[in-house]
Amino acid sequence: MNLVEQRVVDFVAATASKEPTPGGGAIAALTGATGAALAEMVANLTFGKKGYEEVQSEMEELQTKAEAIRNRMLELSQADADVFNIFMNALGLPKNTDEEKATRTAAIQHAYKDAAMVPFEIGELAYQIFDLAELASKKGNQNLITDGIIAAINARAAVKAAFLNVRINLSGIKDEAFVAKVTAKMNAIEQNLDAKEAAIISLYK
DSSP: GGGGGGGGHHHHHHSSSSSOOSSSHHHHHHHHHHHHHHHHHHHHTTOOOOOGGHHHHHHEEEHHHHHHHHHHHHHHHHHHHHHHHHHHHHSSSSSHHHHHHHHHHHHHHHHHHHHHHHHHHHHHHHHHHHHHHHHHHHHSGGGGGGHHHHHHHHHHHHHHHHHHHHHHTTTOOOOHHHHHHHHHHHHHTTTTHHHHHHHHTOOOO
């Protein structure tokens, strides 16, 4: 099932169903995609506007970056569902002999890492949206300042949601060095989330 080609109503219904995918990771990616899209919209509606001549090049760069993040987030929404299915397949491998048990354990560990790294990329990408949202809110079409701010709000939600999914998968990984490295990166990003969001929200006075 290709999630990103579904109608919105079908995607949401699939999320609400008894099926485990799409789940929180896919929703985190979709939230990030909408955040990037809002920042991109501000740029698109600043092009050619009187009084914004001096920021056209910045808006062009903003639009390009936001579009790239938006597209990648949609890919990651599908990827999150795919890695879950791979993980479930690994759980279903036979475990009758020592060799089968070893093969199954290795497959599960590999799947756990993949299942952690997809939402980790979602969180990292979502964090990049803050800079785009700030630029959109400060220098973009001021009739759309709240759209730029909502881009930041969605970015924060996407980071928090994605990293929750990372952490639940890290809990099953035996590679302590891997877990420590990924956890440190997440902690560094999350330290600034509240402050970044608050600073952008404060732009609307």
